[in-house]
Amino acid sequence: MRYVLKRLAYMAMLLVFVSMTSFIIIQLPPGDYLTLYIRQLEASGQRVDQSEIESLKRQYGLDKPIYAQYGKWVSGMVRGDFGRSLQWNRPVSELIGERLLLTIVMNLGAVLFTYLIAIAIGTYSATRQYSLGDYFFTLLGFIGLAVPGFLFALVLMVFFQNTFGMSVGGLFSPAYVEAPWSWGKFVDLLKHLPIPVIIMGTAGAAGLIRVMRGSLLDELSKQYVVTARTKGVGEMKLLFKYPVRVAINPVLSTIGWVLPGLISGGAIVAIVLNLPTIGPLLYRALLSQDMYLAGTLLLLLCVLTLVGTFISDLLLCWLDPRIRMEEGGA
Amino acid sequence: MSWFGKKPDAEAEQSAQERYYFATQWQLMWRKLRRHKLAMLGLVLLAGIYFVAIFAEFFSTMDVQKRHTGFVYSPPQRVRFVDAEARFHLRPFVYGWRTSRHPYTFELCYEEDTSKRFPIKFFTSGEEYKFWGLIPCRWRLLGVDEPGYLFIFGTDKLGRDMYSRVLTAARVSLSIGLVGVALSFILGCVLGGISGYYGGRIDTLIQRIIEFLLSIPTLPLWMALAAAVPKEWPPLKVYMAITVLLSIVGWCGLARVVRGKLISMREEDFVLAARVSGAPDGRIIRRHLLPGFLSYLIVSLTLAIPAMILGETALSFLGLGLRPPVVSWGVLLSTAQDVKVVVLYPWVLLPGAFVVVTVLAFNFLGDGLRDAADPYR
Numbered sequence: 147m148r149y150v151l152k153r154l155a156y157m158a159m160l161l162v163f164v165s166m167t168s169f170i171i172i173q174l175p176p177g178d179y180l181t182l183y184i185r186q187l188e189a190s191g192q193r194v195d196q197s198e199i200e201s202l203k204r205q206y207g208l209d210k211p212i213y214a215q216y217g218k219w220v221s222g223m224v225r226g227d228f229g230r231s232l233q234w235n236r237p238v239s240e241l242i243g244e245r246l247l248l249t250i251v252m253n254l255g256a257v258l259f260t261y262l263i264a265i266a267i268g269t270y271s272a273t274r275q276y277s278l279g280d281y282f283f284t285l286l287g288f289i290g291l292a293v294p295g296f297l298f299a300l301v302l303m304v305f306f307q308n309t310f311g312m313s314v315g316g317l318f319s320p321a322y323v324e325a326p327w328s329w330g331k332f333v334d335l336l337k338h339l340p341i342p343v344i345i346m347g348t349a350g351a352a353g354l355i356r357v358m359r360g361s362l363l364d365e366l367s368k369q370y371v372v373t374a375r376t377k378g379v380g381e382m383k384l385l386f387k388y389p390v391r392v393a394i395n396p397v398l399s400t401i402g403w404v405l406p407g408l409i410s411g412g413a414i415v416a417i418v419l420n421l422p423t424i425g426p427l428l429y430r431a432l433l434s435q436d437m438y439l440a441g442t443l444l445l446l447l448c449v450l451t452l453v454g455t456f457i458s459d460l461l462l463c464w465l466d467p468r469i470r471m472e473e474g475g476a
Numbered sequence: 477m478s479w480f481g482k483k484p485d486a487e488a489e490q491s492a493q494e495r496y497y498f499a500t501q502w503q504l505m506w507r508k509l510r511r512h513k514l515a516m517l518g519l520v521l522l523a524g525i526y527f528v529a530i531f532a533e534f535f536s537t538m539d540v541q542k543r544h545t546g547f548v549y550s551p552p553q554r555v556r557f558v559d560a561e562a563r564f565h566l567r568p569f570v571y572g573w574r575t576s577r578h579p580y581t582f583e584l585c586y587e588e589d590t591s592k593r594f595p596i597k598f599f600t601s602g603e604e605y606k607f608w609g610l611i612p613c614r615w616r617l618l619g620v621d622e623p624g625y626l627f628i629f630g631t632d633k634l635g636r637d638m639y640s641r642v643l644t645a646a647r648v649s650l651s652i653g654l655v656g657v658a659l660s661f662i663l664g665c666v667l668g669g670i671s672g673y674y675g676g677r678i679d680t681l682i683q684r685i686i687e688f689l690l691s692i693p694t695l696p697l698w699m700a701l702a703a704a705v706p707k708e709w710p711p712l713k714v715y716m717a718i719t720v721l722l723s724i725v726g727w728c729g730l731a732r733v734v735r736g737k738l739i740s741m742r743e744e745d746f747v748l749a750a751r752v753s754g755a756p757d758g759r760i761i762r763r764h765l766l767p768g769f770l771s772y773l774i775v776s777l778t779l780a781i782p783a784m785i786l787g788e789t790a791l792s793f794l795g796l797g798l799r800p801p802v803v804s805w806g807v808l809l810s811t812a813q814d815v816k817v818v819v820l821y822p823w824v825l826l827p828g829a830f831v832v833v834t835v836l837a838f839n840f841l842g843d844g845l846r847d848a849a850d851p852y853r
Contacts, residue, residue, distance in 0.1 A: 163688050167697075174704035292835040294786050296793060297809070297828040304818050304825075403690060410693035414790055418813070428696060429794060432703035444700050448692045455691060 149463060157456045164448040165223075169216050172441035223442070238442050241427065246446065249423040252346070252416075253450070255339055256408050257401075259347035260354060264397060267351075268358025269390055275363065283355060290352030295411040299345045299418040306341075318422075342419055346412045350404050354397055362393035395466050401458040406451050413447065505771060508848035515844020521837040525830075529646035533607050535617050536640030537626050540803055544625065544635035547573065549821045551586055552630040552638075560590040569595040570626060583820075594624030630823040632811060641803050642827050648804035649785055650834070652719055656784040657777055659723040664730025665773075669761055671731065672738030679735075686728045694725050698787060702796040711802045718797050722784045733776045737769035771849035778842035782835040789831050805831050 271280045319334050365371070366389055374384050413425030420426060424443050431440040509515055528535050544550075553570040572592030576585050600619035607613040620626045629638035671682040698721055705717045741747065742765075750760050791797030792806025793813065800807055808827040812818050818825060 160688055160691060164692060167692075168700075171700045171704060174701075288836060288839055289832070291839060292782070292832045294790060294828075294831065296790060297825070297831070300812055300815065300818055300825065300828075303815050304822060307815070307819050406691060406693045410695035413693065413696050413699075414794065417794065418815075425696070429699065432699055432796065435703065440700055440703070444696050447696050451693050452691060 150460065153456060153459055157452055160452055161449065164452065165220055165445055166216070168441045168445040168448070169219060171444060172219075172437045173212070174437075223445075238439050241439065242424070242443070242446065245422055245424050245427060248421070249412075249416075249425075249447075250450065251335075252339065252342060252421070252423060253405075253409055253412055253454070255343040256346040256350075256412060257405065257454075259343050260350040260404060260408065261398070263347065263351040264354030264358050265390075265394060268355045268393075268397070269362060269385070271355065271359045272362035272366065272393075273385065280359075287352040287355045290348045293348075295345055295349060295415045296418045298348065299342075299415050302341060302345065303419070342412075342415055342421055345415050345419075346408055349411055350408055354400060354404070357400060358393065358397045361396045362389060365389040365393045395462075398458075398462055398465065401462070402455055405454045405458065409447055409451050409454075501771070505845075505848045509844050512844035512847060514840040515848075518837040518840030518842075518844065521833065522841060525646060525834055525837070526650060528643055529650050532644045532647050533605055533613070534615060536637075536643045537616060537618050537628075538602065538637050538640050539605060540636065540641050540644045541801065542636060544631060544637075546575065546635070547625065547627065547631050548584055548635045549633060550584075550627050550631040550635070551821075552823050553627050554588075555596065555628065559593065565595070567595045567597075569593050570620070570624075570628075572624065592624075594620035594626065596620055596626065629826050630821070632808075632824065633817075638808075638823060638826060641808055642805070642830060645803040645805050645808050645827060646830065648715070648798065648802060649788060649806065649831070652715070652722070652788045652804070653781040653784040656719045656722040656726060656788075657781050659719060660726035660730055660780060660784075661773075661777060663723060663727035665734055667727065668731030668734030669738065672735035673742065673757065673761060673765075675739070682731070683735075686731060689725055689728050694787070695790060697725070698722070698791055699794065699796055702791050707799075711798070714798060715802070718788060718791065721791075722787045726780055726784060729780060730773065730776050733772055734769065737772060738765060741765055741768050771845075775842060775846045775849050778838060778845055782838040782842075785831065785835060785838075 267283050271283050274280050318331065318338060368389075371384065371389055374387075379387075412423070413428065415421075416423045416425035417429045424447060428440055428443040428447070431437075431443060509519075550573060553573075555568045555570055557566075557568055558564050559569070570593075571588040571590055572594060574587045574589040576587070577583070578585050597619055598617065600616055600621075601614040602616045602619050604612055604614050618626065618628075627637055627639065629642060631637055632641070667682055671679045701721050701724070702718060705714055709717070738761075747760060747764055750764050755763070788797055788804065789806035789809065792799075792804050793809045795810055795813075798804050798807055805827040809825070809831075812824045812828070
């Protein structure tokens with residue numbers, strides 16, 4: 147319990163830092179939100195007089211020092227007010243809505259895929275060390291590490307387009323894009339999910355296969371495995387009863403850096419595949435210098451990462467008694 | 477001890493053994509690396525790629541900005557030895573194009589015109605160019621005589637030769653990795669060094685910063701920072717800005733290596749001895765500690781370069797990093813953002829193959845170096 151509280155406090159601290167960073171990024175481009183807004187109004191033919199500017203300034207707190215602006219931004223966010231997007235001229239919270247959920251679903255899928263693949267292939271490679279399959283997967287892992295996600299996405303899209311004549315972009319079939327949630331839409335989502343998930347998960351899985359392989363190899367050479375084998379325990383049972391379970395721990399504990407990597411890679415894959423997630427929205431916001439939206443989205447992605455890491459840390463702690471002991475003692 | 481066994485001659489064996497014992501740390505590393513086949517492959521590949529990048533003007537066939545308005549999105553020409561009449565030519569050649577407009581889509585259609593044969597000449601002299609922007613020069617490795625044309629990798633949407641562009645782009649893409657890593661190296665050494673050597677509160681602070689930077693998704697952060705780079709900046713300034721951006725995250729891993737090694741070495745007797753003799757901190761770090769972990773640092777550096785190259789490629793691909801007229805692999809790939817373009821003209825993905833090969837080579841080399849730097853293997 148103390149450990150949970152400690153982790154929670156730590157996460158809160160990181161969140162504060164993240165929000166500050168996002169805010170600084172919002173402030174980075176020359177000119178502020180308001181000058182852009184005014185320019186936009188003028189461009190669309192509306193006249194803006196001085197008193198209106200003053201009132202707008204007061205409304206957004208731009209006449210106050212920077213730390214006060216930051217305070218206003220953060221407190222607004224806590225109340226669910228993320229500011230307005232210039233580009234869409236809608237509240238940011240409206241834009242995010244469904245995208246956030248889909249982002250979470252996609253990343254969750256990618257995490258599961260990454261670990262499943264990594265553990266399965268890692269186990270295979272370790273039990274058949276230096277076999278043809280082992281070399282094949284090692285090579286595949288190297289290539290998986292070297293191919294940038296967006297390139298992989300592009301190649302897959304072209305491949306599907308050319309061979310099956312189907313488009314793999316998006317998360318829904320055209321019929322379901324605007325439709326409200328229903329069972330059919332959910333099934334449709336499940337059909338579209340695998341490709342982005344595979345693309346996102348490959349790079350992470352490639353690295354983890356090696357971790358799993360090494361850790362299982364260490365475990366398999368230990369005495370208790372030899373003992374069990376001499377006692378005539380079946381190979382399958384021998385493998386899965388203890389060594390795999392022990393070897394999985396170092397793999398799972400990598401989640402701290404796998405998750406940021408996944409979300410980071412997922413953002414660009416989503417842009418290429420044009421998925422209705424946060425990544426493409428962030429991209430468009432950045433291109434049009436819609437900094438309020440961009441800052442909020444960046445913050446959201448970071449929060450997602452931090453919360454994900456926090457949850458997985460707790461799960462890890464629950465899974466591996468050794469971590470529990472260590473943290474409890476310290 | 478495997479390398480002693482092969483020589484039956486006692487004298488030779490002894491001298492080999494002597495060589496082993498007198499070899500410096502670097503010689504031992506080099507020996508181990510030599511036996512790591514993949515690492516050597518990586519090393520050779522990288523040497524080749526960097527060599528081509530340095531002399532890109534010589535290896536490319538024409539100016540990167542030269543437009544062939546008649547040949548927009550020309551497919552790669554096939555280099556042939558046997559012509560349409562089944563005659564063998566020792567000198568490779570390409571066929572020219574017969575172009576026509578598609579009756580419905582008005583796209584340019586290309587067909588090989590076997591009546592136009594352009595033999596490829598080596599070490600030809602073509603239009604004058606400035607080598608490194610300084611030395612006027614005419615030599616090119618490959619070329620065809622006027623009015624022929626040579627598009628080994630095809631052309632892009634403005635009819636510019638992809639082959640020349642890819643080679644020239646290598647210069648920017650590869651150097652950004654090196655410059656970025658050099659920056660990260662300085663940051664990582666200084667901050668990691670302070671953190672590991674002094675410890676205490678400053679150590680905690682730096683470690684927290686590192687954890688913070690590593691816990692946020694890198695690419696969105698880079699994207700946001702890159703978007704803040706003013707559009708009107710000159711290319712060189714943008715280049716520097718992007719490199720700095722990439723190193724903001726890049727130094728963290730290095731700093732951790734430095735810190736970890738310093739902490740484990742700080743308590744050693746020889747450090748205490750140096751301190752007792754009155755050596756200043758800076759000297760102890762440089763003279764006594766740095767050689768101890770330099771090999772590990774080099775491994776981390778080698779593995780950090782591909783991350784930088786991938787970062788730049790991703791940013792430029794999205795149009796947030798370097799911008800035309802600068803050519804980098806990412807900038808070239810940005811044409812491929814539209815899937816329809818890729819489906820119609822798949823050769824726009826060729827720069828991606830170069831990225832993959834480079835990153836692969838760096839990973840191979842880094843892996844081999846890691847094994848070689850480990851004295852217990």
